[in-house]
Amino acid sequence: MDGEKDLRARAEERSSGARGSHWLFRYRRLLQVAGCVGVCLPLAGVPFRAAAAVGARPSREEAPSHVIGGLRITPVEGESWLRHLGIPFVGSNMGRVGLWASPPLNASAQPSSGVGPDGEFLLSGADLYRLNCRSCHKADGAGVPPEINSLIGPVQATSPVMIRAQMKQRGIELDAKTVNKLASQAQTALRARLENGGVKMPPFRHLTREEVKALLAYVEELAGIPGAERKQIWLSEPAARVGELLIKGTCHICHEATGPGLAISVAMPGAIPSLASLPRDRIRSEVIRKVREGLSRPMPMMPSDRGEMPIFSELEPAEVAAAYAYLVGYPPRP
Amino acid sequence: MKRFLCGVLFALATVPLLAGGIHGRVACAGQSDNGGAVVYVAKVPGKTFPPPKDHATMDQSNRVFLPHVLPVLVGTTVDFTNADPYLHNVFSPEACADKFNLGTYPKGEKRSHTFRKECFAPVLCIVHPEMEAFLAVLPTPYFGVTKPDGSYDVRDVPDGSYTVKVWHPKLKGSEKSVAVHGATEADFQIAR
Numbered sequence: 001m002d003g004e005k006d007l008r009a010r011a012e013e014r015s016s017g018a019r020g021s022h023w024l025f026r027y028r029r030l031l032q033v034a035g036c037v038g039v040c041l042p043l044a045g046v047p048f049r050a051a052a053a054v055g056a057r058p059s060r061e062e063a064p065s066h067v068i069g070g071l072r073i074t075p076v077e078g079e080s081w082l083r084h085l086g087i088p089f090v091g092s093n094m095g096r097v098g099l100w101a102s103p104p105l106n107a108s109a110q111p112s113s114g115v116g117p118d119g120e121f122l123l124s125g126a127d128l129y130r131l132n133c134r135s136c137h138k139a140d141g142a143g144v145p146p147e148i149n150s151l152i153g154p155v156q157a158t159s160p161v162m163i164r165a166q167m168k169q170r171g172i173e174l175d176a177k178t179v180n181k182l183a184s185q186a187q188t189a190l191r192a193r194l195e196n197g198g199v200k201m202p203p204f205r206h207l208t209r210e211e212v213k214a215l216l217a218y219v220e221e222l223a224g225i226p227g228a229e230r231k232q233i234w235l236s237e238p239a240a241r242v243g244e245l246l247i248k249g250t251c252h253i254c255h256e257a258t259g260p261g262l263a264i265s266v267a268m269p270g271a272i273p274s275l276a277s278l279p280r281d282r283i284r285s286e287v288i289r290k291v292r293e294g295l296s297r298p299m300p301m302m303p304s305d306r307g308e309m310p311i312f313s314e315l316e317p318a319e320v321a322a323a324y325a326y327l328v329g330y331p332p333r334p
Numbered sequence: 335m336k337r338f339l340c341g342v343l344f345a346l347a348t349v350p351l352l353a354g355g356i357h358g359r360v361a362c363a364g365q366s367d368n369g370g371a372v373v374y375v376a377k378v379p380g381k382t383f384p385p386p387k388d389h390a391t392m393d394q395s396n397r398v399f400l401p402h403v404l405p406v407l408v409g410t411t412v413d414f415t416n417a418d419p420y421l422h423n424v425f426s427p428e429a430c431a432d433k434f435n436l437g438t439y440p441k442g443e444k445r446s447h448t449f450r451k452e453c454f455a456p457v458l459c460i461v462h463p464e465m466e467a468f469l470a471v472l473p474t475p476y477f478g479v480t481k482p483d484g485s486y487d488v489r490d491v492p493d494g495s496y497t498v499k500v501w502h503p504k505l506k507g508s509e510k511s512v513a514v515h516g517a518t519e520a521d522f523q524i525a526r
Contacts, residue, residue: 146396146419149419149420153461153462153463154420154421154461156463157423157438157460157461163460166460166463167427169463170456170458170466172427172456173427174427178425178427178433178435181435182423182425182435182460185423185435185437185438185460186423186438186460186461188438189421189423189437189438189439189461193421198419198420198421198440199419199420199440199441200419
């Protein structure tokens with residue numbers, strides 16, 4: 001009961017902390033500086049730099065900030081991940097289970113950090129998880145076994161504290177060297193999985209070191225690793241990067257980069273229009289509605305016929321708009 | 335002719351019963367079934383057994399080590415395979431098993447360890463804490479594992495008098511002297 005009380009108290013503390021803070025605006029000056037670097041350079045075709053705010057929740061207002069390494073935005077290209085795997089859309093849960101669960105209480109239930117006054121997004125690890133991982137691994141990280149594996153076990157295995165606790169439950173005392181070795185191996189394996197993908201998981205090589213750091217800090221929190229809340233970091237990134245992450249991390253699982261557009265959905269019910277066709281065939285507000293609320297497909301058989309595309313209400317309108325702008329600014333390639 | 339054929343069939347049917355060995359049942363008190371107990375000949379006086387050339391195998395499939403209990407002779411190399419489409423890690427905290435740690439590896443990969451000392455060692459996967467198996471590294475090649483009904487069969491034991499022991503992952507072991515003459519029966523009862 002005490003544990004339950006603790007969890008509730010922590011959740012309430014986080015919740016009130018999120019409501020009461022105006023950290024985005026307290027960092028306005030920082031974001032303005034970072035935004036100049038982050039937004040202007042990619043427009044000029046030069047790799048941009050993003051800013052990271054690093055801190056320990058709940059006092060993230062006090063977190064120090066620094067500029068992180070450069071990264072480059074590239075167009076999405078090639079076949080969808082499902083086509084790459086040879087799996088039909090109707091036979092898979094990949095890319096469509098983002099709403100099947102809620103984040104557990106022990107993880108920060110953060111809303112999107114949103115857009116700052118200068119157009120920069122401030123992304124937390126939770127945001128990166130939402131843009132890249134949630135549509136397959138669900139909000140709670142449990143996945144949909146056996147098709148989509150849970151990430152909780154592999155993440156818990158990276159924590160010496162969790163390893164000790166798990167072994168203690170079995171009545172086994174491990175020495176520090178063994179524990180650290182096991183944790184280190186699991187950490188290496190987890191990073192390799194993110195970098196190279198797995199049997200069904202796509203590789204996420206486009207993530208920067210800082211993005212990986214933020215993401216791993218969040219999944220540690222999701223996995224209930226003690227102290228993970230103090231490792232959270234926030235990255236200031238331009239809209240184009242947010243769009244790139246969303247398109248590559250979520251949309252490209254089902255949508256081909258190039259190919260037929262909406263007309264294919266009319267001619268062949270169940271067919272999926274390409275990413276390249278979206279800015280051509282739909283205006284931005286339509287895409288935002290389609291993604292977040294669902295929208296009838298062209299010439300529906302029934303008024304409620306919105307096709308097979310899942311609803312992604314966990315995404316913010318600004319994030320979908322960023323994805324739309326990314327498709328316009330960085331046209332997909334075959 | 336008929337008599338001859340009947341004789342041949344009778345001979346074939348009785349050969350396994352007459353071959354040397356120990357069989358019987360182990361009753362495991364308080365367990366859901368009687369499987370997973372290792373019955374083995376503790377020592378054969380004046381005889382040593384070279385490490386076998388053939389490797390034993392423990393697979394990981396659907397987050398389960400298979401088999402759950404694997405008896406091997408001292409010196410045996412065990413291949414730990416991964417049939418699951420995700421990463422597994424294989425290690426043991428037991429010093430007698432060299433605290434082996436094969437790291438984390440994907441489907442289709444196989445990593446091995448040679449067990450050089452007598453040992454009863456848990457085998458664990460740090461990625462999936464629910465996974466557990468046991469290695470019984472034994473001094474003689476005369477061993478068997480009980481089926482869920484408690485029956486076991488230790489084959490090809492030469493005639494003689496031996497101490498036969500029983501080991502179980504959760505229960506206290508047991509032992510008794512058994513005089514083996516052909517197919518010999520020995521039952522055991524073990525409890526916490």
